[in-house]
Amino acid sequence: MSTKVVIKQSTYFDSVSLMSLSTKANQIEGVEQAVVAMGTEMNKEVLRNVGLITPELEEAKTSDLMIVVKAATDELCESAFVAIEELFKKKSAPAGSSEIKYATIDSAAKSIPEANLAVISVNGAYAAREARKALENDLHVMLFSDNVSIEDEIALKQFAHEKGLLLMGPDCGTAILGNVALCFGNAVRKGSIGIVGASGTGSQEVSVRIHDFGGGITQLIGTGGRDLSEQVGGIMMLDGMKALDEDDATKVIVLISKPPATSVEKKVLAQIKQCKKPVVVYFIGGTEESVVAAGGHFAKTSKEAALKAVVLAGADESTINKRALNIPLVEEVRAKLTPEQKYIRGLFCGGTLCDEAMYIAMEKFDNVYSNIQKNADYQLKDLHVSQEHTFLDLGDDDFTNGKPHPMIDPSTRIVRFLQEAKDPSVGVIVMDFILGFGSHEDPVGVMLPAIIEAKQWAEKEGRHLEILGYVLGTDLDNPKMEDQVNKLMDAGVTIASSSTNAGLLSREFVVKGA
């Protein structure tokens, strides 16, 4: 066995590019193990764990690029290195070689006077500083990075508020501004509905449902998940609402969040009263009275939120295909399941999609476990072992820790899926497949071999394996929504038409004795 180490000093690549490169490097013929990563403590820990650490690597700095290859022979090692260099060259191939590259937000903002927005996705340790620089340069900010402290978030949002700028994030996955989707987002029609969302995939879901119901979006402002916490106080949701209220093109405003802190909810409700335009409120698991009292329109589900918004925006409700729940299908599936097959297992890439399905299940079942359950009694004891009804948000830090988000790389879900598929107490496995900008180019294709394999096992064992899939996307998205759905259907997967229906169907499938 031979190992070769190269450290390139002060050579920075973002972690996503390196991970994708690392993956490709591991596929090079003869490579036992290849690591291409920055010299961060975390990456060194990875090397320690796989026994590839050397004193030289221990000395690598966070700004140094580490390339480590383990192969059967020296020759294979050398040829792997040549191949890895090729991978780097491919990346740096000119996308327009005359393109001027700037090193800082300051210099870019100075040289591009029309710049109006910074999209920041650097490591959380540096993100707040870059966001501040952007605000100082009068740029609105989409702060995709996570691991930004709450103190930094508050300071940035206050600064943005004072300057009248948007600070979307941190940990903000989605936005659509002027019909341009940023980071994770779907291609949706331009229309008259404005969204302010503190939940990333929840906002994506509502935007695609609006599109499906024939409506369209003016702006989608992602605020970041902590915006409605006590500490942050909803600064960006309030500023976003105000701006949408003043936006001529926007006729209806939709708010999306997990239940806000009580004090913040009050502020939001008070602002709804001030709004000139109708406001639809979808606070997952929230209650109706206070919203209605404030003059808002309460939505219990993401689908309802989209539907109400489209109708409020002027659509004739009778002409909308509401994609009602397929009751005969529920009966059909129930008949296929044995009495032992009684649990739902949800494997989600989208956090809000997981949340919505879980809340729907909790309406009928008590024994609903998750890694994102608020009630400690129902948090999973062991993340790697499901209990009764289990809903997993695979995009949560519990599972990502150093790995790419499952929306970017859904392959991390395969192992868990096969594990659930073998469990004879499982009645239905529900999974989301998220299309659009930022997401994997073929999320269904990644899962398909595993789905087919699992179906074959179940068949051999003489039991029905019910798999429910929901493809989040629009007919304008890439890859084609229709192709993704067809591939799933061909493999025997049942298709839900929305996040809400995915939750309802999975729940209804396993209701016994109804």
Add this chain to the structure above:
Amino acid sequence: MSKINELFNSKISAINVGIEFFKDDILKQNATAAHLEWKPPGGGKPELIAALDKLENAELLEKIEAANKLAVERIVNSQPILIGFDQAINCVPGMTKTTILHSGPPITWDRMNGAMKGAVTGAIVFEGLAKDLEEAAAVAASGQITFAPCHEHNCVGSMAGVTSASMFMHIVENKTYGNIAYTNLSEQMSKILRMGANDETVIARLNWMRDVLGPMLRDAMKLSNGIDLRLMLAQALHMGDECHNRNNAGTSLLIQALTPFILETNFTTEQKREVFDFVASSDYFSGPTWMALCKCALDAAHGIENSTIVTTMARNGVEFGIRVSGMAGNTWFTGPAQKVVGPMFAGYKPEDSGLDIGDSAITETYGIGGFAMAAAPAIVALVGGTVDEALGFSTKMKEITTTENPNVTIPLLNFSGIATGIDARNVIQTGILPVINTAIAHKDAGIGMIGAGITYPPMEAFEKALLALSEKMN
């Protein structure tokens, strides 16, 4: 209309920092996006980020910006004039018969590298302080010699920078601010004292320079009203020099200006012929002249309270040292001298190279040399690059500098001024190091120049400077 509503009604033009495919997605949607070549500031070191943060405090920032504005104004407005030549003992402040000046930050005899030791022993023999090189080494180690950096005596010295009492110096006066800078004469190429060579041929040349070349230039300049070096530098850049590694145009211009006066001196035609042949033997003749110009301008910008502008970059073959304006006097921030990467003379290998050496990085500190690569496409091959790369270097340096010097421009960059006023904060913020193109001396004494190429300072020097500035300012 609020800024958020303005955004709703504008075409998105994004600056993308981090994950590159977010830029691609934006472009796919017919909006514009620029992806930054971003590195973690300060290489990700928390203490450096904290220092940067501190210096961005509004009150300090205002002081720094004002100080830096003044510093770069002084660099840009300096008008260095060549006013004469004379022996070091007659003009250089603090010079004595037993003083030997060297390049870079301070260094003791025992720590000097091969090239510098070779030059020092050669100079001791040249000054008659020892009968041969062996005795010279003993003299150097004895403590009888006062070693000091050129920079601490208003001088700069190419390569080893070794400057002794009898050597003839350029005298360059700053017409705007009155300060004077000095540097010795080019020995041309390539087996020469400044590169560490020291045999009889080297000493014989030094003797001739002391007895013929130097006095002739001195006498010639007595007939002149002074030569405006900045004007000449600007012309040289338009003629394809970057004035560190390529001096063809500058040398022609300089000797053209000197010739009428040389002709009028009381030397024989044969001696004048020797001088012209000597000048023609290498285009490097004006190399030191531009260094003195740069030193003269940058000294005028040194010692401005709260300024983060770099006023010196210099190497002694062991350490790379910088000085910043806000740390007055001789406060050096150092890190290890780096390798120089580039083509080598036939027969030499990279492992023969001495580490980066010389005060010539004063040219990059001023904004020429590596910073003005775009002006000198003819030598991009020498530094192993393409013309596009040369343009890229000059553009990239603007990320770490403060202004452009309108008096010295680069035609290929639409006549934009040279990148001027390296800001230590920007170097730490961007991780972009000043690029230096320079000669390579052999690592051993007595051999000389073996190649040329490009190199960078150690980040450490800038890190130390930033931390010291941040500590000092309140």
